Amino acid sequence: MxxxxxxxxxxxxxxxxxxxxxxxxxxxxxxxxxxxxxxxxxxxxxxxxxxxxxxxxxxxxxxxxxxxxxxxxxxxxxxxxxxxFRVGCCCADTHNNHTESYNRTLKIARRKPFVQMLELIRRDAMQRVANRSTIAEKETAKFTKKARTEVQKSCEGAQYCAMVRTTGGEYEIVEFGMGYAVSLSGRTCACRMWDLTGIPCRHAICAIREMNFEVEDYISDYYLTAKWQETYRRGLKPVNGSKFWPDSGRPRIAAPPFKRPAGRPKGKARIKGLNESPRKKKSETKVGREGRIVHCGLCGEAGHNSRKCPHESPESRAKRLKQNDIPQLEAQDQAEMEAAFAAMEQAPPETQPEVQDVSSSAPQISFINRILFG
Known part of the structure; x- marks a missing residue:
């Protein structure tokens, strides 16, 4: 895109x-x-x-x-x-899942300010390299687990192949009536699986076995355990905190003014693609909307709702839209207020009894009148 x-x-x-x-x-x-x-x-x-x-x-x-x-x-x-794809890199990946896993680790880091975000990313990468270095150091086989797994799959498929030998170190492997040219010296096969991955395919395995060669001698050096260990042996170096950083003497960079955007907050999570995540398991107690047919509340036909009913008259539509302009809560409050005013007008005025203070410390009415009027 x-x-x-x-x-x-x-x-x-x-x-x-x-x-x-x-x-x-x-x-x-x-x-x-x-x-x-x-x-x-x-x-x-x-x-x-x-x-x-x-x-x-x-x-x-x-x-x-x-x-x-x-x-x-x-x-x-x-x-x-x-x-x-071009041969030589020993990689036949058709996706970028490694970058997607990296985006997954940034879910927490993207919420931080800029410097803290970079520090969190660096520490996460440093920890990841250290963990993979520990796993690689425990491997004792000559080749990695991925290479051994792929070779095992190729060995299982080689039982359905037959070899026809020729000169020059080349062979024709027949699988279900289809021939594939294999060159052990050039480490190539017509199916191109060996060329792209660097791991012998089932046709190459058939030729290697028929010639009594070792399969491990034809695996690319990219899959050596020593190469794997060397990749993660030199990890990232630790970095001191901000209080150890030298002062440049320049003014600090202030954060930009924050303005709350309109609408509902979307959160800090990355927006996923249409088919990126697998669908969640459907609930056994709730009915989903998938496969439901919409019916109109006015005419009862399927395929549309009452808002876009083609059989509704213009007068009825205008009347309905006018009624929807006033919120239901506002109309209800107005009706309750009118009913309250009508009840007050019909009810006779009530005379409230005079409240007298009977406390001992309050001055009496006769005493106040004598002071004010003599």
């Missing part, structure tokens, strides 16, 4: 690969296309590792909803589909 980022990346970083978050691409697509089946079909397209799978999954998507497919292709697929 921010076209300035696309222009800025292409201008300032022309050699850098710019990827777009596929989850946000789907959120924008979901605004105008509400079908529930679009989500799994979209992620099949975005997760395609090669051009063959991309064309096949895109054809299925187009057959289901041609208009949604046309709207989807308006976004450059080279930025959100794995089939067009």
């Amino acid at each position: 921010h076209r300035g980022l696309i222009h800025g990346i292409s201008t300032e970083l022309p050699m850098a690969e710019h990827r777009a978050c596929a989850r946000h691409i789907y959120s924008n697509l979901k605004k105008n296309h509400k079908a529930d089946m679009l989500k799994p079909l979209f992620w099949r397209v975005a997760s395609s590792y090669n051009s063959g799978d991309y064309k096949e999954n895109l054809a299925i998507f187009k057959e289901f909803d041609a208009q949604a497919c046309q709207a989807l292709l308006q976004k450059d697929p080279t930025t959100w589909c794995r089939a067009f």
Whole structure:
């Protein structure tokens, strides 16, 4: 949605690969296309590792909803589909969940003043690096847990593959009648999963096993435990408090004048996207509004309410709008006030009895009259 980022990346970083978050691409697509089946079909397209799978999954998507497919292709697929990602970085992510987790940690920090906000962010980052360093130091295997998990999945899928050997260190792996060219020396496979992730795919695992090689020798060095430990070994250094900071001698920066905005406060939480958070579990005792059909209170037909009833006459609509101009509470108060005045006019005036002070210390009436009139 921010076209300035696309222009800025292409201008300032022309050699850098710019990827777009596929989850946000789907959120924008979901605004105008509400079908529930679009989500799994979209992620099949975005997760395609090669051009063959991309064309096949895109054809299925187009057959289901041609208009949604046309709207989807308006976004450059080279930025959100794995089939067009550049190889070499050993990262096949199609989303930016790492930045979303960072935004989650800023929920408390964004409520603070500027300096306190930066200090809280720095301390949170320092604590996070320390925690991950502790976890990495406890790892004893040669490769990280993520790499071992992916290799285990590939080994399970390799049982459905068969190898056809050729010369030059290349092999053809047949899986359900489809051939895939694998090069162990170049560490490439036609499915491109090995090329993008750096972890051998099921086709490569089949060739490695048939040649009696070790699978760990073909995993990228990016997944070494030593690399992981070195990443978090040098954490952030602690910083002394504000009373230890040198005084610059310049005037202090005052906070801008605060003016309460109109409307209900929205809070400090970040506004989430349409499909960002999973829906909460529906209550078993309350009936939701989803699927409810609106009926008009005037004509009784479905599809509209009494405010936009097409069968209401202009005279009736004008009369109803005039009645709605006066608040109900104000009309009720006015009616009660008129009833009270009418009751006071009909009731006879009551004579209040004279109240005499009978206390011993109060002066008597005869004594006061003698002093005033002699």
